[in-house]
Amino acid sequence: MIPAYEEVVRRPNVMRNLNPLKNHISTVINLESRLSELNNYKKWQKLMAEYRKQGIVFSPKLRPMIKMVKLGLLDIDEDIQRMLDVKHCTDKIAALGVFDPRLLQVVFCAKAIGAEVYHAVDGQHTATVVAALVDAGLFEGETDWREVEVPVLYIETDNKAFARKAFALINGKGKKKISQYIEHRTKVMARRIDDSEDDDDKDAERKQSICEKYDCYPVDLDSPHANKTPGTFTHMQAFIMSDKTLEMACKFHNDYFHYDPINGSLWFMINDIKTGFDAANIKITDKFLRELAGLLQGCFAGLAEFHEAVHSAHKLWGKMIYNIDKFPWQDDAIAVVLLHIYQRMGGTQQLPQHMLDRFEKIMDFVTDDIKALYE
């Protein structure tokens, strides 16, 4: 018998006030406060102590310099830079409706010592596109691309190995990558603060609002709220879902598991159930969703432990049936296993057969305490 869902006392969600995306006016913090934050970090303090202990100091002259340099003076070492991606130049950088001169980036160069020779270590695509646009007569009053100046950030060195390392550093190794959360936040803030009319920004803001309506809050992976504060989630693929499915998932979480952070399985579970039921033309009722919540709460104490149980069964299934140690995970197993358990525990809701036919054998590999729920 499926356990009935038992209400859990609802507390005001702290993220309503802490949510960094709620702002509709921009927040500006000066560098001094950032400096203070870093200076108060214990590992930073230890690092600085180690520098002092080793007597390390740097010459200010080693810092990169910036200069307006004529495009005609730029060289590209093909053994350092990637090959020119002409498709990227055409379809991405210079695409109609996309190219905006204000968004051009600085070109990173290694400058030969004592000579006006600049080897671009990053930004060859930008430089090439600017040169080509000038060459095509698209910049007013400019005809000779060789004479056009662009901002160049450079270090003086004759050491090619150093230039090679600089290129690797700029292209990812040394940079904190922009997370999917930050990409989403940028779009939401562009809409909320700057009234952006960009369709991507509008979509992101609309989906953010759906989440907030149900006390669901995206946070970055390194946020102190991740996996800790009720209603938070780090799985940004949630925003790929349609508005309807996203709303259904957020509502499900808020109705039944508002006291937990959102487990990533929620998005797959709801998305696959919605898609599977829609395909079979079966209506998803509130009664059915409440039954699922009762099953998840009563048998698994929530989604996190259910998710783990499905992973374990899936792994064992792959090992025992197909003799594959690292059996590739299939996230649609989450919804299907839930439906199998629901049916075996006496659930009466009609279920899409095309879903039940998948992963049926996996049920042989759930743990004995789960089998005991329905056997």
Add this chain to the structure above:
Amino acid sequence: MHFYILPGPFRVGFGITGNHERREKDYTGNWGGEAKFKYLFEGPPSHVKRLEEVIKTIHSDMLWKLEEWTTEWLDNGWTPEQLLEFVHATIAERHLKIQQVR
């Protein structure tokens, strides 16, 4: 599966185990002194694991941290009885199918 509360030589500890008697012996072997779980709870594995996760994630502020390492010992000041009260409250609030057996 079991959830235990353990008064340690320096702090109060907790954890889950499928064999509480053997786990007690493990602690005894490590400490060089007899370890005994003061409070013991029993329940289905998913509920017991959830209880532990609630403490380790949602209430991780309670835990003793060494640099970046978060241990399964409570920070200074917690008594076994305070943790016991917290566990009872969590079980009741979340309707966990866990019972105290010691």
